[in-house]
Amino acid sequence: MDNEKPSDKKFHCRIGIRFQSFDPTRCFPGRVILYRGQFMADKEVRPNRILIVDDVLSMQRLLSQILNDDGFYTDVASDGEQALDILRSKDFDIVLTDIGMPVMDGLALTRKVTRTMSSDVIIMTGQIDQYSYDQMINLGASDYIQKPFSPEEIILRVKRVLRERHYKNEAIRFHEEKAQSLRLESIGQLAAGIAHEINTPIQYIGDNTTFIQDSFLNMNQLIETLLDLLEAARKDRVDKEMLSSIEAVVEEADFEFVIEELPVAIDQTLEGVSRIKEIIRAMKDFSHPGGENHSPANLNNCIKSTAVISKNEWKYVATLELDLDEGLPPVRCNPGELNQVFLNLIVNASHAIADRLGEHTSNKGEIRIATRQKDDMAEISISDTGSGIPEEILDKVFDPFFTTKEIGKGTGQGLAITRSIVVKRHNGNIDIHTDKDRGTTFTITLPITDKETT
Ligand SMILES: Nc1ncnc2c1ncn2[C@@H]1O[C@H](COP(=O)(O)OP(=O)(O)OP(=O)(O)O)[C@@H](O)[C@H]1O
Ligand SMILES: [Mg+2]
Secondary structure (H helix, E strand, O other): OOOOOOOOOOOOOOOOOOOOOOOHHHHOOOOHHHOOOOOOOOOOOOOOEEEEEOOOHHHHHHHHHHHHHOOOEEEEEOOHHHHHHHHHHOOOOEEEEEOOOOOOOHHHHHHHHHHHOOOEEEEEEOOOOOOOHHHHHHOOOOEEEEOOOOHHHHHHHHHHHHHHHHHHHHHHHHHHHHHHHHHHHHHHHHHHHHHHHHHHHHHHHHHHHHHHHHHHHHHHHHHHHHHHHHHHHHOOOOOHHHHHHHHHHHHHHOHHHHHHHHHHHHHHHHHHHHHHHHHHHHHHHHOOOOOOOOEEEOHHHHHHHHHHHOHHHHOOOEEEEEEOOOOOOOEEEOHHHHHHHHHHHHHHHHHHHHHHHOOOOOOOEEEEEEEEEEOOEEEEEEEEOOOOOOHHHOOOOOOOOOOOOOOOOOOOOHHHHHHHHHHHOOOOEEEEEEEOOOEEEEEEEEEOOOOOOO
């Protein structure tokens, strides 16, 4: 990789630095305890990881040297595209990026990383007059450093962002711990809806069973009368009176109607029983105990279960279409956590559709859930024909406690939990595409098999 640029980008460094190649074995757990770059006391201690993105080779080397000397693990990329490739296979705490680069510049990279990944971004530039601090922060960057900078300054800025990140992660961790209890709570909140869903088949099972019971009593009476007739015929004692009493019983039994309706009543009863079985199976799957371990799971089944238990949330405002790729291989995941994700997105979609429909409740919107395999990733998209997300709140929707809903309808935790389950716990991505008044699509991509976990 020879991407050294001519001397138009001079780096003014106040101390002389000798480049040493970084020894990756230094980041093996157990040895990392020695490093100053280990900023956070994580469960599994590791040095913080910085991805340096710059098209100037000398700058890459210099920054690596400064950061490695302070105990940080670093990796380098020469443009935005290369950085995204590295980020897709490994987690980094901070992306330290230049702005002007070929293929994909630092601004596009920042936008992509801050919207879809969990790393913080620090932007460095020599053209401070071209871009304001506010512009960079609004883009999603956590800090903005002017070149030239001293090694002390870069270390200070990196540590400041890591400290903020640590507090933010603590808050997220708190939400993650709540995720499991929330899943069970959701069952509680959905209980009224689920009870209603079970009540409908229970009612027709009850009505049909009463009909079957009445018919059986009438048939029983008819059989007894016919046995009496047989007995009388054997003794040659059948008289007119006996025949007319038998005719009355046959009429009372409405024999033809019973013969026609009995199989229908039995079919409907069995259908009701299987509907209830389906709801109970979905409830069991949904409240999957999960634990910490990931295991291969059929995501299509997770989606079907969640659609069943949330039916009372969406059926009054939307139809739900499932377009599931039956060839999707099992995905290593925590199915209970992903059920929570699907539930949050389905409930949000229903609310957005209800918002858009307003009073016109006779119309219905549409929720569409599709699964596809894309190379070694599983893609799940949940689309709605709801109100859409206004541009000005788009980058806030994942913030904990951000909600536009009235008290009692939303707490603003759904998407914060969704993002932390997808990104932090499953190394996945979540993307939003939204059109005001046309609807929103949330697209989740998950690795089919686990990649390196940190
Ligand atoms: N599909 C969607 N369409 C339109 N707006 C949405 C959609 N999903 C989320 N939002 C917006 O994002 C905000 C945050 O969503 P989030 O799920 O985190 O919280 P909530 O739904 O308000 O509350 P909670 O999920 O905790 O009950 C919502 O209040 C809403 O404004
Ligand atoms: Mg929600």
